[in-house]
Amino acid sequence: MGEHTVSSFDEELKNIDRLIRDMGSLAGSMVESAIRALLTSDTAMAQTVISEDLVMDARQRALDEQAITLIARRQPMAQDLRAVLGAIRMAGDLERIGDLAKNIAKRVGAVGPAAPKDLSHSIDAMSKLVLEQVYGVIELYVGRQAEGLKMLRMDDQKIDVKYTSVFRELLTYMMEDPRNITACTHLLFCAKNLERIGDHVTNIAENAYFVVTGTQLPANRPKVDETATSVSAA
Secondary structure: OOOOOOHHHHHHHHHHHHHHHHHHHHHHHHHHHHHHHHHHOOHHHHHHHHHHHHHHHHHHHHHHHHHHHHHHHHOOOHHHHHHHHHHHHHHHHHHHHHHHHHHHHHOHHHHHHHOOOOHHHHHHHHHHHHHHHHHHHHHHHHOOOHHHHHHHHHOHHHHHHHHHHHHHHHHHHHHHOHHHHHHHHHHHHHHHHHHHHHHHHHHHHHHHHHHHHOOOOOOOOOOOOOHHHHHHHO
């Protein structure tokens, strides 16, 4: 982003970038804490995640207000306009990631210690893939690394593959022992929320790529969620 003759304009654009970084950091922290709470049955930590959603909402509102004010006052053109509009879109996806983390946290009490212990590794492994995406996309956006954003978008396939694996494991546990059905059903929703977080990261990567390059990535991004096939075959 080039320097402008009005230094306050540059500062306003930088502040919007800072808000995106803050929202990205909070989104990653919420997802990380929600999964830790889920795997350790830590209801206090889960409640903290739920309360942090209000902070995320407030940050999105602050960004929207600053972006709208900047557009009205500065009437940005070309790259600057892309940066502002892209930030609004990215903030929407980050806020939704916070909602999904909150949804996971809300299920901690329902799952409790009743979930099969063998599943902890699979859920944890999936969450690590998701967290790499959440933290990575913000770093790449801040660094204006177009190729990195393009590659990160493709990596969403890894999350889809892992989700399919976790889905099949959970179905197996439920079929083997009906006492697992309640806990595993809640875990299915948690795993789906993680998969959806990956989709929102992909949206962020696409918008960030447009901000950096001025061009759109192809709309037909690959998806390899095979859970519908798994249900049909069961």
